[in-house]
Amino acid sequence: MDNYRKFSVTFAAFLTLIGFQNGTSVPIASDSNGTGLNKLNETSAHIKILYDTDSFKEIHSGVLQFVGADVSKVSLSCMLASDEDAFLSWKYHGIEEKNVRRQKNLADENGLDLDLSSGPPVVRMECFWRRNKTISANTLIYTGENQSPYFFKNEKTLRATVLNLHTAHLPCLLKYPLDHNGDDKELQLFKDGKLVKNDALSYIPERGYHLNLKGLENPLGTYECRVSNSANDVVFVELDNGTFINVEYKGHLEKFYAGEPFLQPFECKLxxxxxxxxxxxxxxxxxxxxxxxxxxxxxxxxxxxxxxxxxxxxxxxxxxxxxxxxxxxxxxxxxxxxxxxxxxxQPYPPRILNPKDDRPIIYVSGMNLTCVTITDPVTFHWLKNGKDLNNGEHIIESHDYLPYRSSVKLNPTPDDEYANYTCIVSNFLGNATLMRNDYRVQLNTTQEVVPNCITTISATLTSKDDENNIFIDIITSENHTNRIDEIPRFIKWSDILYLIYNTFYLNG
Known part of the structure; x- marks a missing residue:
């Protein structure tokens, strides 16, 4: 941090947004009492934002211009003047936030590295004290050059963001701030060829124009952002007229499926x-x-x-x-x-990937039976001897990724000797009663129960080294007298091809 501090500059706590009056930027720097922070001594509870003068130059108070060689690594730091060891945090303000990558500077606990190479031309970075969030400082960072065209995405057509019937944001961003001393470079907004009066709008450097739609006779029209006396500076803005029309989904589903017969409710508001x-x-x-x-x-x-x-x-x-x-x-x-x-x-018709197997399974304590499918959407249903489970069997389902699965932890009664468990997979494409997989479990409830003895029947998608075979594992305790030694039973090639077809071809 010491390398930053020798280049430190004190910025305003609660620095107000840079306003544009008649198109000219006017910086304002003061604390909450209206006192200029340059008069505060070093023991006062205010924050300094620190930067390297080889990478930045200060245009005016609270406004930095990046002049370094690599905008993919912009480093900043900050400190509390009254406590240099206090831990501080950062906030980011600006459009296209997802394009600005940020990470902590490992050599400085209050340092931050930004990658602005694919982000907007101007961002506002705010540093604040976590213990008292009212103590903060912020600065604007411009990454453009001091030459025309000044507009980011000059001569492009941009989409405005309509917040409600009263306000809208027009993303007309400058790559470099206009000369606040005034040299006839004025930022202006036109609607249908006429200049919009200043009382209907304000300008936020990292956001663009904030437009009061109620101050206009009709908000619908063609908008242009311009810099006067600079013919090359223009950004065309489409007001998102459709935002005045509100369309909402009124159901509860997270997914929709082609051919699904269930009616889904939508509402339009005008x-x-x-x-x-x-x-x-x-x-x-x-x-x-x-x-x-x-x-x-x-x-x-x-x-x-x-x-x-x-x-x-x-x-x-x-x-x-x-x-x-x-x-x-x-x-x-x-x-x-x-x-x-x-x-x-794309929905998949009901199908169970587990291979048919008529051999009985000897029950051991903690046994799970697992049913595997790529059916989408899918509903699992388990039966015991043709009837719904009713003895407190525990079912766990996984729908996060393919293949989907449902596992039932068996809970036999003392009267059970044999049981036939059925997994039913269904959706709107198939008859559920025809899509089933039966598990015949031979129950031996009089045998000695061995602790931590678990048998699991499940479908596993192995790694590429195993040629992506899908197989059924039967795993039992090594020390159980009824140990089942099984070589994994592989699913037929037709099942593998079916999985590949549904997963890749039908999804395009």
Missing amino acids: PKDMYEYEFKWSYLWKDGRYTPLNVKDVTNSSDASNYMQRVKITFPETNIVGVVCASTIQDSESSYNNSYRVDVN
């Missing part, structure tokens, strides 16, 4: 003061096509602000990626839509 009272539903396909949706069980309702319609639908194909609701703007021929993104899975 603002009364903007849209006509009409709902047009359609499927959105992977190739971008829209096709009409045959809705069923339509229910209409409304509240003070919105029209609502709830419908129930099914998904005939896996290539469907969205459920779309559209409507028409009042007194207009313009129609807008929004969609709910869906992932429609």
